[in-house]
Amino acid sequence: KAGVTQTPRYLIKTRGQQVTLSCSPISGHRSVSWYQQTPGQGLQFLFEYFSETQRNKGNFPGRFSGRQFSNSRSEMNVSTLELGDSALYLCASSPDGNTIYFGEGSWLTVV
Amino acid sequence: AQSVTQPDIHITVSEGASLELRCNYSYGATPYLFWYVQSPGQGLQLLLKYFSGDTLVQGIKGFEAEFKRSQSSFNLRKPSVHWSDAAEYFCAVGASEFGNEKLTFGTGTRLTIIP
Numbered sequence: 510k511a512g513v514t515q516t517p518r519y520l521i522k523t524r525g526q527q528v529t530l531s532c533s534p535i536s537g538h539r540s541v542s543w544y545q546q547t548p549g550q551g552l553q554f555l556f557e558y559f560s561e562t563q564r565n566k567g568n569f570p571g572r573f574s575g576r577q578f579s580n581s582r583s584e585m586n587v588s589t590l591e592l593g594d595s596a597l598y599l600c601a602s603s604p605d606g607n608t609i610y611f612g613e614g615s616w617l618t619v620v
Numbered sequence: 621a622q623s624v625t626q627p628d629i630h631i632t633v634s635e636g637a638s639l640e641l642r643c644n645y646s647y648g649a650t651p652y653l654f655w656y657v658q659s660p661g662q663g664l665q666l667l668l669k670y671f672s673g674d675t676l677v678q679g680i681k682g683f684e685a686e687f688k689r690s691q692s693s694f695n696l697r698k699p700s701v702h703w704s705d706a707a708e709y710f711c712a713v714g715a716s717e718f719g720n721e722k723l724t725f726g727t728g729t730r731l732t733i734i735p
Contacts, residue, residue: 513663542722552710552725565722599663607652607671607714609723613663 511535513612515600521618527588530615534581534602540564541583542609543575546597555598558583587617595619622647622713626726633701634734641696641729643711652714653694654723655685659707667709670694681705706733 514533522528534541542557542565554567558577575585581602587594597614623646633639645651652671656664668679675687685696694711708730712723 544723551727552712552723554722554724557722567722601664608666608669609654609714610666611656611664 513600513602513610515598515612515615517615518613519616519618521620522590523620524590524592526590527586528590528617529584529586530598530600530617532583532585532600532602532612534583534600535604535610538602538604538610539581540603541577541581542601542603543583543585544599544601544611545569546599546614547593547595552599555585590619592619622651622724624711624713624724624726626709626711626729628729629727630730630732632732632734635703636700639696639698639701639705639731641709641711641731643694643696643726644692645694645711645713646692647713651694653685653687654712654714655679655683655694655696656710656712656725657681657707658710658728664710667696701731701733703733703735706731 516531540559543555544552546552556575557565561577572588577583595618599611599614601609601611603609625644654669655667658664667683668677670677670687678684683698687694708728710728711726
C-alpha cells in the first residue's frame, strides 16, 4: 500500500507570493492533517480534515488554509508568504482517528 | 491543554549500548502516546503507540516504551543501538476529543551513535 504522498517535495517562493501544497493520503484513510515543522517552533498542528470538513484547527493565522476533496486528497494554501513561513510542511493521514501516518513533507523556502 | 517534554535535546550513545529516551506528558484524560522517528530530510515514521492495556509496548526496529501513569512518563528504550538508529526522536500525545489527529509533540531528542 502506498504511503502518504506529498507534492512538491521542494519549492522556493518569494515573500508576498502564495503557495499550494498537495497531499494524497493512504488509500482508505479519510482523515488528513497538516503540521508545520521549523527549527524554532518544532512540530505544530495546522489543521485536520475528515470527509471534506475541517474538524480541528491549530493556532495559525488566516493566511494558512486548507481543504479536502471527495477522494480524501488534501491541499493547503499559504497566502502572502513571509520569511517565517519557511518550514517543512508535513501531511498525515489516519484510518481510524487513532494512529497517524506521515508523509515525507514539502520543504518550503521563502526568500 | 496537553503538553510533552523531552528533557534531553541531544544524546550520544556507543553502538551496541542500550538507550533510553525520556518523555513526560501533561494531559487531563487518559493519554494516547506515540513515538516517532525522523531521519534527516525525511518525514516522521511511527515507532510505537500506547492507547490502553499493557503498559509496556513493543514497536518496530526493536524499540519498546513503558507507560507510567504515576510519573506521567512514556520513555523509549532499546537494548542495543545500531548506527542506523541515529536520527531525531519525537514523543507525542494525542487529543482524544476527535480521535488523535491533533498531536502535540515534544521538541525532540537527537540521537548520535558513535562507533
